[in-house]
Amino acid sequence: MNTLVAVAIAPFGVGDELADEVAEVVRVIRASGLPNKTTSMFTEIEGEWDEVMQVVKDATFVLAEKGIRTEVILKADIRPGHTNTIESKVAKVNERLS
Numbered sequence: 001m002n003t004l005v006a007v008a009i010a011p012f013g014v015g016d017e018l019a020d021e022v023a024e025v026v027r028v029i030r031a032s033g034l035p036n037k038t039t040s041m042f043t044e045i046e047g048e049w050d051e052v053m054q055v056v057k058d059a060t061f062v063l064a065e066k067g068i069r070t071e072v073i074l075k076a077d078i079r080p081g082h083t084n085t086i087e088s089k090v091a092k093v094n095e096r097l098s
Contacts, residue, residue, distance in 0.1 A: 001078055003049045004085045006042040008073040009060050021063055028059040035086050042073075046086040049078065 011021040026043060029036050032055040034047040045052050056074065063070045079085060 001049050001080055002046070002082055002085065003052045004044060004046045004077045004079070004089075005052055005056065006044050006075045007056055007059075008042050008071075009056070009063070010071050011063050012069040012071045014068060021068065024062050025059045028062050029055055032058070035084070037086060044086055046084070052076075 009022075009025045010018055014021065026038050029038075029043055029045060032045070032051075034045050034051060034055060036043055036045045038044075045055055047055075056072070060070055060072055077085065082088075
């Protein structure tokens, strides 16, 4: 079942600058091969439910396995019969704006 998630995975209680830890998380997500996009606050990942959830788990555990308390915020859109929603949802809005 096609799933698009917006996820924020970040260390908790390690200081003000989190870029190094967030880069580790994003590296795992990008290495998954699933379509993804990173913005200033979330990373979107699209694929089958089990694949996406495995990537979220792997990306979370890259910090947690170092003993870092890790916070995960996740929003999921499960839409049967659709693919490439990571691109098409934005394209539809941009089309209406032009």
